[in-house]
Amino acid sequence: MRLTLRSLLLFPLVVLLVQAHEQEWWESTIFYQIYPRSFKDSDGDGIGDLNGITSSLEYLKELGVGATWLSPIFKSPMYDFGYDISDFYDIQDEYGTMDDFDRLIAKANELDIKIVLDFVPNHGSNESVWFEEALKGHEKYYDYFVWEDGVVDENGKLNPPNNWVSVFRKSAWEYREEVGKYYFHQFVIGQPDLNYRNPEVVEEMKNVIRFWLNKGVAGFRVDAIAHLFEVDKELYGGKYPDEPLSGNSDNPDDYSYLNHIYTTDQQETFDMVYQWREVFDEFSKKDGLTRVMMTEAYSSPHVTMKYFGDGEREGAQMPFNFVLISDVNGQSSAQEIKYALDKFLTFKPIDKQANWVAGNHDNNRVASRFSPELVDGINMIVLLLPGIAVTYMGEEIGMVDGYVSWEDTVDPSGCNTDDPINYWTASRDPERTPFQWSADVNAGFSTAPKTWLPVADGYETLNVEVQKQAAKSHLTVYKTLAALRKEAVFRHGRYESVAFNSDVLAFRRWYNGENYVVVVNFRNNPYTINLEYFENVTGHLEVVESSVLSPKKTGDVLHADHVHVEGNEAFVLKVAN
Incomplete structure (x- = not known):
């Protein structure tokens, strides 16, 4: 039988998960990302802060969140809002x-919420x-x-050494x-890259972690x-080579102008992750408490999987x-979304957890x-697929840009676009x-006359307080x-998915006789579908939850x-026993 890409998309992907084991805290929790500058302002200066987060931890507990990841809180001139760190050992x-x-950690411990920080190792x-010491000629820091x-x-x-372009142009x-x-x-001018070919830098950053x-x-x-x-320049006669043109842009100032073969995804990077x-x-x-590492890389599946480990x-994690984010959007078909979801599950090692x-x-x-x-449909996918869920603050209430x-x-x-249009x-x-x-002033975020960024329009009706009362x-x-997602079927159960047509995606989770089906329609077109396509999905199905506008x-x-x-x-169904 000849299988085409189209036929493969119509077949269900069945993921046989490893035998159920006692999961560690990070394997079944929800990680909730907080951008501290925008979460909660406790002192009225228009900027979110640590005390604001501490005062809001009960909200995370009510959500069912077990861990929160904070974008950078370290000392910084704020050219890139905390990703340009001037002191890795102190608070901004x-x-x-x-x-x-310390009070934030204490309060989080009381509520059994883990605190995860952003580690920004590439640059200072x-x-x-x-x-500053490097500029003075201090050899160690140079x-x-x-x-x-x-x-x-x-x-x-005098011109730059080669054609390398910053991510920010x-x-x-x-x-x-x-x-x-x-x-x-590699990023803004105020973010000089650190030299990881220097053992002292390697040890310094390990000490930051410790x-x-x-x-x-x-x-x-x-x-x-x-x-x-970056590539070892000694392999190129002691000079960093130009990167080849990508063909994706005509502007030499654009990051997409080059194919970044010498400045990203170098083999030494994975070794450093293993050392950390x-x-x-x-x-x-x-x-006995596992410390979890999350890595950010918009790379191919083959490269991404290397971050899990090398077998030895x-x-x-x-x-x-x-x-x-990178593969699909509101214009994508159900088949394209299925294909994207299945990809990570297909490539990941069988004994490792997926994440969404x-x-x-x-x-x-x-x-x-x-x-x-x-x-609601996207949240169903993130929270009910096999693996770890990550939610960016505000996605739980449907905040818009x-x-x-x-x-x-x-x-x-x-x-840096220099383009006001x-x-x-x-x-x-x-x-x-x-x-x-x-619905209070500044959406209840701050009492300041002006916030660091303006509050989005429509906050008077789109906010936590309104949605709590609804x-x-x-x-x-x-x-x-x-x-x-705390139930065994979603922590340990098997998974299969199918695109019924270009608009409707469904997936099944099953474990120890329990069967659930999640259905998401990505378009404003009604359909009638036969869920008996899934094995052991017959007879009566009970609606467990449905999207806000659903009549179910x-x-x-x-x-x-x-x-x-x-x-x-979008809705979640349970198969009647």
């Missing part, structure tokens, strides 16, 4: 003090003591960074007269890991699975990238607007799903052989 003043952090800040001589052209003008090299050389920065693990954090999300190493895991395990051996050494990420601080919100009507004018834009990715295509500010707690809302649906009510009984699905409807 706007966010609070070390005492505030050009305002750090390390960099070798903390990546330096290179410029190239003099035929007109006697323009040359990735910046000249410093103090040392007569260029330093390398410092915060000693403070009580339960792990780290590792930022921009794919950029950690050894540090994590040092602590786990002391008290362990790596990250959670190499982030970005298929719901639909939104974060770098990408448009689910409600804006798909549609407001699909918020806020409008941020050119004048109010602060994200360097948007500002099309800046919004690159800016990440819209998904970072303040969290919408209530009989049914995105928030109530999310809480039901969070409780449902919890407890309704449907017949498996003719289930009517409204446009943009």
